[in-house]
Structures are given as C-alpha cells and as structure tokens.
Amino acid sequence: MSNRLASATSPYLLxxxxxxxxxxxxxxDAFEEARRRNVPVLLSVGYAACHWCHVMAHESFEDEATAAYLNEHFVSIKVDREERPDVDAVYMQATTSMTGQGGWPMTCVLDHDGxxxxAGTYFPDRPRHGQPSFRQVLEALADAWVNRGDEVARVAGTLREHLASQSLVTGGAEQEWPELLERAVITLAREFDQQSAGFGNAPKFPPSMVLEYLLRISGGDGAQTEARRMLDATLxxxxxxxIHDQLGGGFARYSVDRDWVVPHFEKMLYDNALLLRVYAEWGTAEGVWAAEGIGAFLLRExxxxxxxxxxxxxxxxEGEEGTYYVWTPGELTAVLGPDDGPWAADLLEVTEAGTFERGTSVLxxxxxxxxxxxxxxxxxQRRLREARDLRERPARDDKVVAAWNALAISGLCRAGRLIGLPEYVEAARQAGELLWRVHVVDGRLRRVSRDGVVGAPAGVLEDHGCVAAGFLDLLQVxxxxxxxxRAGAVLDVALEHFRADDGGFFDTADDAEALVARPRDPSDNAxxxxxxxxxxxxxxxxxVTGSGRHRDAAEAALATVAVIAEKAPRFAGWSLAAAVAMTGGPLEVAIVGAESDExxxxxxxxRRHAGAVVVVAGAASDEIPLLAGRGPVDGRPAAYVCRNFVCERPVTAPGDLSAALRR
Known part of the structure; x- marks a missing residue:
C-alpha cells in the first residue's frame, strides 16, 4: 500500500x-493537519543518492512499529533537499546551530509554524556508541510536546530569532581585491595537504571551486607559483x-580517506560538471584524459x-555500497585471462588484501x-568496462535540476571547444534548449523537471546564476x-526579485514561499x-554587452563576500575566481571568421587564458555588442582582444594573439 508520496515527482520521495x-x-496542508491533531511535525530531509538516507529508511521508516509510533504522535514530512534547497538551507542552519554539525539524512522536529x-541527522534503530535510538528520540520529543510545552516554545522562539539574524549578515568593510587574492593563496597553502594534495583531512572532497580560482590566478612568481603547485598536485x-572511475570516467562525491583511495561511491552531476571545466582548462595531457572521461560519463550515463x-x-x-565498482585479483583474471589479469591488478593496485571491504579493491x-x-x-579498460556493465547498476536519480544542468552546459561548452569534441557542444545546446523550453514558465525559472515535465518548486538564486552563466557559455561557443x-532575461528576474539592500542576494525570491527565515548563504559548499x-x-x-548596470551589480555582490573570501577562502572559490577575472577585466576576446582550422x-x-570571455562567430553581429563592427581581416579569421570594451588591433596569426593575451 502506498502513501501520499506515490504521486511525487522526486525520485527520492518515490x-x-x-x-x-x-x-x-x-x-x-501538512502543518494544518499537525495543528488540527495538536502534534509536532517531523521533518526528514535527504536525497536519492544518499547512502545513510537509505540506511535510516531500511532501519526505521520501513519498520512497522516505528512507523506506527510516528503516525500516532507526529505529522511526518519528507523533503528532497535537491528539489527544495531553500527548505534544506533553513533547517540545516538550525541543525548545525543546535548540534555543531550537519549532514543527511537530516531530522528536525517543528512546531505548527515551522x-x-x-534537530539531528542519522539516528540508528537501536542505541549505538552512546547515541540513542530513533524510537527513543521520538518518545522523548512526544513527551516534551505534551508535558513541557513552555520549554518547547522557548527553544523554538530562540531558534527562529537566530535563523532570522543569520539571513541579515553582510560582508563588512571594503576590501582591496588584488591584495586579498594574494592573501587567499597564502591561507589556502596553510590548509593544503602536503602529503596527498587537496585540503584538510578525511573525508576529502574535490575542491572544485577553489581549483577554479587557483587555475585563474596561477602563473608567474610568488603566490601564483604556489597556486599552480596546489592546482597541479590536487588535480x-x-x-x-x-575517487576517479578509471574504467567509466567521472568522479565520486568524496574520498573517505585523505589519499583519494576509497570513495563514497555516489556520483553527482554538479561535481562532474565543475571538474569537467577545470580539467579541460588545466592544459595538460592528464587534464585532457580526465575531461574526456567526465564528458563521456555525462553523455553515456x-x-x-x-x-x-x-x-x-x-x-x-545489490543492497551494498560500491559493489558495482570494486574488484578482486581473481575477478580481473576471470575477465582478462592469466596474462592480462595479473598485469591489470598490478597497474590498478588490486591486491589480495584489498583496499575496500571483504578483500575487494578500488581501481x-x-x-x-x-x-x-x-x-x-x-x-x-574496455574489456573490464564491458564486464562491469553486466553487474547490477546503481540507481539513477533522473530529475533534471536547472542549476546543475547549467553547470554541465558550461563544462561541456568549454571542454568541447578546447579538446575539439563538437558532440559535447551539441549536447550542451540541447540541454540549454530543454531548460528554456521546460523550466521557464510564465517568465520565471523552475528548479526541477522529470521526464520533460516541469516541477512546482521555484528556481532559487543558484538556478538563476548558473543558468544565466550556462546560456552565456552557449553564446560564446x-x-x-x-x-x-535568454541570459539577460534570467538575470533581470534575479536582479528584481533576489537582491538585498546591501548589494548581495537572498537565495529565494521576494515572492517565494515564506519560511521561518529567508535563506542567504554566500559561501560555496558542495x-x-x-x-x-x-x-x-x-x-x-x-x-559581452558593455552594460555598466550588470558590472556594478557584480561588484556590489562581490563586496558582500569579501570577508568570507579572506578568512575562509575554501568556501569562496568561485567568488575569488570571479574577482581574478574582474580585476582589470575580464579579458574580452571576439574571434570572427568562417569555421576553419585557423x-x-x-x-x-x-580559451587557454583562464577567465577570459571568448565569443566566436562567423561574422560581425550588431545583436552581440562585443561582435559589433568586428569581422574577418582580409578574408581570414581574426581575433580582437579587448579590455573594458577597448580593443587592440585585430590579429590573425596565433603568435600575435598569444602576445596580445599576455599584455
């Protein structure tokens, strides 16, 4: 027998x-039901690829006795954090404030006003390691609701005030960005793992947005040399x-150890989209190899x-984590034979002892x-991939998230042109058409769709920023x-409905559903x-346009994140990367001429000049201001290198373009 979630569009809810x-x-309706019955609301937040969400579901939500207790004493709400990042953001802030840490599944208990x-995260089905069981937690909360209502009201009121105050935080004093950019490299160097690369200890996440910043600032002497060292070593x-799938391409969410050996095996679109652009722009043979693998993974899977x-x-x-990806020496030999099997085991570090569970190894x-x-x-590699394809495959969360698809569009555009893979650019174009055709409803952006049908959740700030940037990457290629x-239309909505008085942005629109606080988090995370x-x-x-209004808006927003960028640069990588491009720029390059090797x-x-805005077209165009009046020279493709819309003379020779880019 199904519950109300049977009609949901979210794969996680299903x-x-x-x-x-x-x-x-x-x-x-859920809160009205809780008010009618005078019971608290239990909010459970997770996502489809979350391993511990599955564990808690099997242990507790599929248990008849636990479910019966929940149904009697609570109104239970299930939320897909990827579909409703606004709800997730508000209650994750509450969870970290109350417990000092966050994660998924997230479990919060709310009053009738939300x-x-x-708050907490995963709770086991029986007491373990000093942690109470989920049933014990539920019983204590139900008792508190009935017998200690004043205490419940006091805690809820205090948390509401705290959450409201967090959404009002602004950036602080003006910063000199050139000096701040140098100091950020020094701070990152102190947090850099000299042994295994990356930042911090285990678990270790791909620092995709920080790598974008290091890529843009690297080169030259001093701190820039240090930036390049950290970039190269980490990539x-x-x-x-x-953490990198050596057979099928793509990257897992994170490594459970500091050495990048054993991943948490879920693969997220946003991780791979972000890494695709960095590896493609890295400019090394390893970068091309990794980028081609990521792009192939995106298109194939x-x-x-x-x-x-x-x-x-x-x-x-098969009910367990990682079984699709790991191997034993015997399995390699069974697929590859007695010569290639041991050779592959040595190359891919597959040992009898294993690097994962039960004697299996990650490649x-x-x-x-x-x-x-x-x-x-x-x-x-081909034979092992074909053999692996016969195994039971991991489930796929097939909802389309606007922001993450836009990140994929940007990555595919850049990799497609840098590596010379036109199928990547065509895939990006088709994804862009889907976002415009399906996700824009009555001029407003929606966050998710599935099977070509748009969902109800409104687009958040992340969606507007990423989609506009993705459309601009499509313009460039x-x-x-x-x-x-289309990019201008999306940005107009964002400027009208998301802007804060200090020049920053809220994460939800001014006409979106009102939550207990209006979320506003300028720091990068996953x-x-x-x-x-x-x-x-x-x-x-x-x-591209020379618009002072948009440039001013970018500078004002960047100022609000300056304090975070200086004190915690690991959580401001993309803002730092934007600041690199905007300091004296960004560099604008128009390349005009018929399609050719030239x-x-x-x-x-x-495009090797990281952070440059490069628009390529067959002829001059008055519809694109950067291309207006700029055409081929003597019938040959020409490049116009500009800064703040002031352009040098056009060049047609690669050597002359390299010199102009260095000036």
Whole structure:
C-alpha cells in the first residue's frame, strides 16, 4: 500500500512511497493537519543518492512499529533537499546551530509554524556508541510536546530569532581585491595537504571551486607559483586515485580517506560538471584524459531522453555500497585471462588484501603504463568496462535540476571547444534548449523537471546564476544571439526579485514561499553559492554587452563576500575566481571568421587564458555588442582582444594573439 508520496515527482520521495510511515510532502496542508491533531511535525530531509538516507529508511521508516509510533504522535514530512534547497538551507542552519554539525539524512522536529525545536541527522534503530535510538528520540520529543510545552516554545522562539539574524549578515568593510587574492593563496597553502594534495583531512572532497580560482590566478612568481603547485598536485592526485572511475570516467562525491583511495561511491552531476571545466582548462595531457572521461560519463550515463542530465548515480547496488565498482585479483583474471589479469591488478593496485571491504579493491592508476603498453591498457579498460556493465547498476536519480544542468552546459561548452569534441557542444545546446523550453514558465525559472515535465518548486538564486552563466557559455561557443537574450532575461528576474539592500542576494525570491527565515548563504559548499554564480554571470554579461548596470551589480555582490573570501577562502572559490577575472577585466576576446582550422586555433589559444570571455562567430553581429563592427581581416579569421570594451588591433596569426593575451 502506498502513501501520499506515490504521486511525487522526486525520485527520492518515490523511494519512500511504500513506507508504512504516513508521509506528507512539504506544504501548508501538512502543518494544518499537525495543528488540527495538536502534534509536532517531523521533518526528514535527504536525497536519492544518499547512502545513510537509505540506511535510516531500511532501519526505521520501513519498520512497522516505528512507523506506527510516528503516525500516532507526529505529522511526518519528507523533503528532497535537491528539489527544495531553500527548505534544506533553513533547517540545516538550525541543525548545525543546535548540534555543531550537519549532514543527511537530516531530522528536525517543528512546531505548527515551522519553527524547529530539535534537530539531528542519522539516528540508528537501536542505541549505538552512546547515541540513542530513533524510537527513543521520538518518545522523548512526544513527551516534551505534551508535558513541557513552555520549554518547547522557548527553544523554538530562540531558534527562529537566530535563523532570522543569520539571513541579515553582510560582508563588512571594503576590501582591496588584488591584495586579498594574494592573501587567499597564502591561507589556502596553510590548509593544503602536503602529503596527498587537496585540503584538510578525511573525508576529502574535490575542491572544485577553489581549483577554479587557483587555475585563474596561477602563473608567474610568488603566490601564483604556489597556486599552480596546489592546482597541479590536487588535480593529478584526484585523477589517479580511486575517487576517479578509471574504467567509466567521472568522479565520486568524496574520498573517505585523505589519499583519494576509497570513495563514497555516489556520483553527482554538479561535481562532474565543475571538474569537467577545470580539467579541460588545466592544459595538460592528464587534464585532457580526465575531461574526456567526465564528458563521456555525462553523455553515456546521466543524459536523459529529453536532452538534460540526471542528478546523480547512487552509491549502492545489490543492497551494498560500491559493489558495482570494486574488484578482486581473481575477478580481473576471470575477465582478462592469466596474462592480462595479473598485469591489470598490478597497474590498478588490486591486491589480495584489498583496499575496500571483504578483500575487494578500488581501481587506481597511480602511474601510466609504458607508451608501448598503452594499446594493451586501452583494451583492458574496455574489456573490464564491458564486464562491469553486466553487474547490477546503481540507481539513477533522473530529475533534471536547472542549476546543475547549467553547470554541465558550461563544462561541456568549454571542454568541447578546447579538446575539439563538437558532440559535447551539441549536447550542451540541447540541454540549454530543454531548460528554456521546460523550466521557464510564465517568465520565471523552475528548479526541477522529470521526464520533460516541469516541477512546482521555484528556481532559487543558484538556478538563476548558473543558468544565466550556462546560456552565456552557449553564446560564446555558438555565436547565436538568442542565448544572450535568454541570459539577460534570467538575470533581470534575479536582479528584481533576489537582491538585498546591501548589494548581495537572498537565495529565494521576494515572492517565494515564506519560511521561518529567508535563506542567504554566500559561501560555496558542495556546489557554487547562488551569489558566486550570480557574480560570474553578471560580470560575463557585462563583458559581452558593455552594460555598466550588470558590472556594478557584480561588484556590489562581490563586496558582500569579501570577508568570507579572506578568512575562509575554501568556501569562496568561485567568488575569488570571479574577482581574478574582474580585476582589470575580464579579458574580452571576439574571434570572427568562417569555421576553419585557423579559427579553431585562435579560439583554443584564447580559451587557454583562464577567465577570459571568448565569443566566436562567423561574422560581425550588431545583436552581440562585443561582435559589433568586428569581422574577418582580409578574408581570414581574426581575433580582437579587448579590455573594458577597448580593443587592440585585430590579429590573425596565433603568435600575435598569444602576445596580445599576455599584455
């Protein structure tokens, strides 16, 4: 028998549609029901690819006795954090404030007005390691609601005031960005893992947005040399470690150890989209190899029938984490034979002891095979991938999230042009058309769709910033002015409905559903913050059009995150990257001429200048201000290098373009 979630569009909610828990979706009806029955609201937040969400579901939400207690004493709401990041943000702030840490599944208990008075994450089905069981927690909360109502009201009121105050925090004093950018490198160097690269200790996440900043600032002497060292070491360590799928391409969410060996096996669209652009722009052979693998993974495993990209692949298959990806020496030999099996085990560090559970190993490629052995490696890789395809595959969360699809659009555009893979650009274009056709309803952006049908949740700031930036990347690689028009429309809505009085941005629109607090978090986390995505899009739009209004908006928003950028640069990577481009720029390059090898070479040179805005078209265009009056020279493709819309003389030779880019 199904519950109310059977009609949901979210794959995560549908995973709970057969639970004996009488789940409600987030909305006023659930709170009205709690008020009518005079019981508290239990809010459970997670996402489809979350391993511990699955564990808690199996242990507690599928248990008849636990469900019966929940149904009697609570109104239970299930939320997909990827579909409703606004709800997730507010209650994650409450969870971290109350417990000092956050994570998913997130469990909060609320009063009838949505004010939290208890919060936590995963709770086991029986007491373990000093942690109470979920049933014990529920019983204590039900007792508090009935017998200690004054205490519940006091805690809820205090939390509401705290959450409201957090949404009013602004950036602080003006900063000199050139000096701040140098200091950020020094701070990052102190937090850099000198042994294994990356930042911090285990668990270790791909620092995608920080890498974007290091890429843009690297080169030259002093702090810039240090930036390049951290960039190179981290990108190589991740590409060669177990966090990188050595057979199928793409990266897992994070490594459970500091050495990038054993991943948490879920694969997220946003991680791979962000890493695709960094690896493609890195400019090394390893970067091309990793970027090609990521792009192939996106098109092969995450692309939907409608031309968008699914959100994630689960960590689990066959009821356990990682079984799709790990191998034993015996399994390698069974697939590859007695010669290639041991050879592959040595190359990929698959041992009898294993690096994962029960003697299995995660595949690593710490050293390349000799050049003469590369054909053998490619054949082994293909055969192992084909054998792995026969295993039970991890589940796919196939909802299309606007922001993450836009990140994929940007990555595919950049990789497609830098590496010379037009199919990546075409896939990006089709995803862009899907976002415009399906996700824009009555001029407003919606966050999710599934099977070509748009969902109800409104787009948040992250969606507007990333989608505008993705459309601008499509403009740059296609020269089609429609993408400039569409990006401008998305930015106009953001400027009208999301802007704060101090020049920053709220994460939700001024006409969105009112929560207990209006979320506003300018720091990057698993994906870029809405603010940093907006700064990127606004500054790019200004570079293409010469719009002072958009440039001013970008600078004002950037000022509000300056304190975070200086004190905690690991959480402001994209804002720092935007600041690099905006300091004296960004560099604007128009490349105009018929499609040819000559034009492609000019374009690749320009795109190697990280942070440059490069628009390529067949001819001059009055619809795109950067291209207005700028055409080929003597019938040859020409490049116009500009700063603040002041352009040098056009050049047609690659050497002359390289010199102009360095000035």
């Amino acid at each position: 995973q709970h549609a057969d639970n004996p828990v009488d789940w409600w979706e987030w909305g006023p 004010n939290p008075f208890f 190589e360590a991740m590409a060669r470690g177990g 995450l692309r939907t029938a409608e031309g968008g990209f699914a959100s994630a692949l689960d960590a689990d298959s 690593q490629l710490r050293t390349d095979p000799p050049v003469e052995e590369l054909p053998r490696w490619f054949d082994v 296609t020269g089609d002015a429609v993408w400039l028009e 994906s870029p913050s809405g603010l940093s995505a907006m700064v990127d899009a606004l500054s790019t739009y200004a570079a 034009r492609d070479e000019l374009e690749r040179l320009a």
